Amino acid sequence: MQSRRNLILILASVGTFVEALDIAIINLTIPSIQAQFNIGxxxxxxxxTLYVLFFGGFIIIGGKLTDQIGRRKIFLWGSLLFMLTSLGAGLAPSFEALAVFRALQGLGAALIMPAALSIVSNTFRESQERSRALGIFSSFAAIGSGSGLSIGGLLSTYLSWHWVFLINVPILLVTLVLAYFYLPQDEKDENIPKTDTLSGILLVFGLLSLTYGTHELMHIKEQPLVVGSSLVLALVLLGIVFYRLKTVTEPLFDLGLFKHTSLVVSNIAFFALGSFFIGFLFLISLMLQKDMGHTAATAGLLLVPFSILSALVSKFALPLILKRLNPTQIGILGWSCMFVGGLSLFLAVFLNHPLTLVLFGAACISGVGMTFCFTSLSFLGVRDVDPANYGIASSLTSTTYFLGAGIGLSFMTLLSQLFPSDWAVGGLSVLILIGYALCGMATILYMAYDGKKAVA
Structure with a gap:
């Protein structure tokens, strides 16, 4: 019985590892893709951007479908879609086809993530074993994010950029077969309300429009009507969604979920985490290749130790820390590592990029900080929520993570173009990164203060 539950944990964790891996894996392959398709x-x-938009936009629906249709079914369908679209992306004959498959990858990831978390949370119900299981599950996501750069750089150099997508196919094929036979059947519950599909669609298009408008703000002088209309449309659509959440009989999700302080704090901190980590992946790729002159393969090899460090921290350090610190304290520790890492990169810009300082910053961020932050926030997101709402609670935190990724990266890019630097990565960009870390730290410190006040 215990061995089967461990297998279930591994299957769910592999699913989230792959979708997290694909967020980072493409960064060091961009020059190769540009060269093949002759694009800017x-x-x-x-x-x-498309991967992030579709992931973040559809994950609310994915969470709701997980609660309504079943964890097993949504996990299987999401994994199948992700596998087929990875195959399509790897074999894409044109950039347009690659972009379409990349967007659909995000849709598959939006189904996998909430279903996988719900599977883990419902398989391990006792408090201590659930904490351990969620720690392992979250660490797989952190390892996937942390190892994406190194794996992408190596694959694109020694094989081709196609393999950053094709590598998913055999992994997910094995996962699908085992999941089909070993994941428990979904319990039938006739009392689960139907999904408010209209609100879900409006939410997706609202988030897409908001992120597009933010992404294109740098071109507002050339295209004021397009950019302005996109932002106005986003406000209108999201306003309609909010109105429907308050008025329809069976809303997409219950606004009452936000009565839980831990869920609110985790959502705000996840927004900051998305802004910080996706920004870091973008900046470290540019810094290593453009400012320091390393090839994609060399950059990938330089980042391999931090993938290993992340795995070691997850395997050995995290279980010990979970026994001694609560999730809020782990979050403070994680954001402290993020801040120190960002500060190291900031100093590196002004000291002519000493490799030791750059790698120390990367170690603090992708090797340690991401593991602690993701684990802490994932636990806080479902800590006070009823088990029946684990799927939607997970999807809410993931939505804020990817919305933060899209808006945070666009904001950083906008300011870097308004205030250009002699370097590909200027001090202002890294300073913005540090600002995101401080925002995340502030939300967790508020959680700690609120908890102490409640106890008093």
Missing amino acids: AESVQWLQ
Whole structure:
């Protein structure tokens, strides 16, 4: 019985590892894709943006479908979609086809993530074992994010950029077969309300429009009507969604979930985490290749130790820390590492990029900080929520993470173009990164203060 539950934990964790891996894996392959399709940097960036938009936009629906249709079914369908679209992206004959498959990858990830978390949370119900299981599950996501750069750089250099997508196919094929036979059947519950599909669609298009408008703010002088209309449309659509959440009989999700302080704090901190970590992946790729002159393969090899460090921290350090610190304290520790890492990169810009200082910053962020932050915030997101709402609670935190990723990266890019630097990565960009870390730290410190006040 215990061995089967451990297998279930591994299957769910592999699913979230793959979707997290694909957020980072494309960064060091961008020059190769540009060369093959003869496109500029502004066009190729949409491969990352589309993945983030579709992931963040559809994950609310994915969470709701997880609660309504069943964890097992949504996990299987999401994994199948992700596998097929990875195959399509790897074999894409044109940039347009690659962009379409990349967007659909995000849709598959939006189904996998809430279903996988719900599977883990419902398989391990006792408090201590659930904490341990969620720690392992979250660490797989952190390892996937942390190892994406190194794996992408190595694959694109020694094989080709196609393999950053094709590598998902055999992994997910094995996962699908085992999941089909070993994941428990979904319990039938006739009392679960139907999904408010209209609100879900409006939410997706609202978030897409908001992120597009933010992404294109740098071109507002050339296209004021397009950019302005996108932002206005986003406000209108999201306003309609908010109105429907308050008035329809069976809303997309219950606004009452936000009565839980831990859920509110985790959402705000996840927004900051998305802004910080996706920004870090973007900046470290530019810094290593453009400012320091390393090839994609060399950059990937330089970042391999931090993938290993992340795995070691997750395997050995995290279980010990979970026994001694509560999730809020772990979050403070994680954001402290993020801040120190950002400060190291900031100093590196002004000291002619000493490799030791750059790698120390990367170690603090992707090797340690991301593991602690993701684990802490994932636990806080579902800590006080009823088990029946684990799927939607997970999807809410993931939505804020990817919305933060899209808006945070666009804001950083906008300011870096308004105030250009002699370096590909200027001090202002890293300073913004540090600002995101301080915002995340502030929310966790508020959680700690609120908890002490409640006890008193």
